[in-house]
Amino acid sequence: MSEDYFVRKAEAARRFGVRVRTLERWEELGLFPRRVQIGPGAVGYRASELETFAKSRQLAERHKSSEPVAPEAA
Numbered sequence: 001m002s003e004d005y006f007v008r009k010a011e012a013a014r015r016f017g018v019r020v021r022t023l024e025r026w027e028e029l030g031l032f033p034r035r036v037q038i039g040p041g042a043v044g045y046r047a048s049e050l051e052t053f054a055k056s057r058q059l060a061e062r063h064k065s066s067e068p069v070a071p072e073a074a
Helices: 009-016 020-028 047-065
Strands: 006-008 036-039 042-046
Touching: 006 009, 006 047, 009 020, 009 042, 009 047, 042 047
Parallel strands: none
Antiparallel strands: 006 042, 036 042
16 A cells, blocks of 8 residues: 655646635535645645545546437437
8 A cells, every 4th residue: 555645735726627716615515625734834635535536526527428418309
């Protein structure tokens, strides 16, 4: 098992292609992993939790794209 490490907010936002504020909103809504205090005035996310989140998003996106599409009305 590999050792977990922490990812700062700005890096996490870059990884997911969103702004830091978006991550904060997702966290407030319970949609994103919670931040962890990693030092005085420094917070980050556990990399393993971000990986789990990313995998769940990939599955959700795959599920959306595999939904049947209704035939067009002629």
